[in-house]
Amino acid sequence: MNRPEIRIGGAGALPIEAIKGDAPLRILLPSYRSDPHTGGQGIYMRLISKALVDLGHHVDVISGPPYPILDKRVGLIKLPSLDMYARDNPIACLNREIMSNKTDLFEWWSHNWGGFPEPYTFGVRMADYMRDKIDQYDIMHDNQTLCYGMLDVRDMGLPVVGTIHHPITMDKRIDISHAKWPHMKFLKWRWYSFLNMQIKVARQLDPLIVVSDSTKRDVEKDFGIAAERMTRIHHGIDHELFTPQPHITRKTNRLMVTASADVPLKGLIYLIRAYNSLLVEHPDLELLVVGRLREGQTMQELNRLGIRDRVKFVSGLTSEGIRDLYAEATIAVSPSVYEGFGFPAGEALSCGVPLVATDGGSLPEVVGDAGIVVPHSNPPALTEAIDALLKDPARREKMSLKARQHILDSFKWERCARDVVALYRQTLAAHHGISL
DSSP: OOOOEEEOTTSSEEEGGGGGTTOOOEEEEEESOOOGGGOHHHHHHHHHHHHHHHTTOEEEEEEOSSOOOOOTTSEEEEOOOOOGGGOSOTTTTOOHHHHTOHHHHHHHHHHHTTOOOHHHHHHHHHHHHHTTTGGGOSEEEEESOOOHHHHHHHHTTOOEEEEESSOTHHHHHHHHHHOOSHHHHHHHHHHGGGHHHHHHHHHHOSSEEESSHHHHHHHHHHHOOOGGGEEEOOOOOOTTTSOOOTTSOOOSSEEEEEOOTTOGGGOHHHHHHHHHHHTTTOTTOEEEEESOOOTTHHHHHHHHHTOTTTEEEEOSOOHHHHHHHHHHOSEEEEOOSOOSSOHHHHHHHHTTOOEEEEOSTTHHHHHTTSSEEEOTTOHHHHHHHHHHHHTOHHHHHHHHHHHHHHHHHHOOHHHHHHHHHHHHHHHHHHHHTOOO
């Protein structure tokens, strides 16, 4: 009697029992936009794919633009879109070719009416691409696309694991609450309409990875998904890149934060208010923001306080450039109102920088006892914690050593990848009716 067989690892047919062992898997990672400079999801895609190939697995990323920066061992499947955010005049780009393709036409129409169609249209294109390629992979692992195309691919026969970094419902609430005018609140509401699809898809995906206990609680509350259906697997931090730089002299008067100035979720405005208060006792204190200053509430606040020329914004940096700036920083600050994980906080710790963070979302899980945690949206609390550290060089030195060790002990990508692969194998076993 022949044993049933499946194809695993791209090296021929292996017995189905290989799921129980350590055979290499063929993994497909979808992500609708994956450039690491566009946010944490792009960082995750670059680093989880590298960690998986480091373990010996075959990994392809399928992505819309802007495309990811990947390890050379990771395959990249490019799914072109209209990439409306990269166009100078998105309304005027309508042409006969777009009009003849219903997916392109929907993307053009929805974008120009204030929506965010990329997750949906990526899913349509991905499902079309995968129709004759299902048997080339063993499992697909979604990067919070949460689009209908994921369910289509699953129904074609490829097991799908989902990841939720944090529920975008949190972004929506904070974004709308910070909008000053009713028409701006409506535009924000319209942009977040893709959330209806994400909630529906998340409820149908099993298993789901969440990246923190905080995210698990929020997904359970906002998406209505039972906690037992979710597996918490913390991200890793790129400890090999973000390392202390002993040849660079650390300053004694510089605060550093990595945050988008125009995203209320990141809480930069609260740090700016704290910084203004700190200047009373520390008139030579610098604030360096890795991010771009645009017209909006942050610029208005800087102008109101009269300190726009005191705060330096830098952007377009390489990861190495950010690492070297951390080496110069006296204190790093993570002032977020909410974080699903918080890569900047982890990267600062990995560089050995004393860190003051808020309790926004998962930040306490990432920071642990290696930094100082204060209430979010609270400038006086930030002021007090930063002031105490500025006055205590010995404490900063102890925190620096503890910060680096904390990351090495708990947040290596190898640990994350092994946990993810274990879940893949559980999913494959369930899909093929095997007991592990």
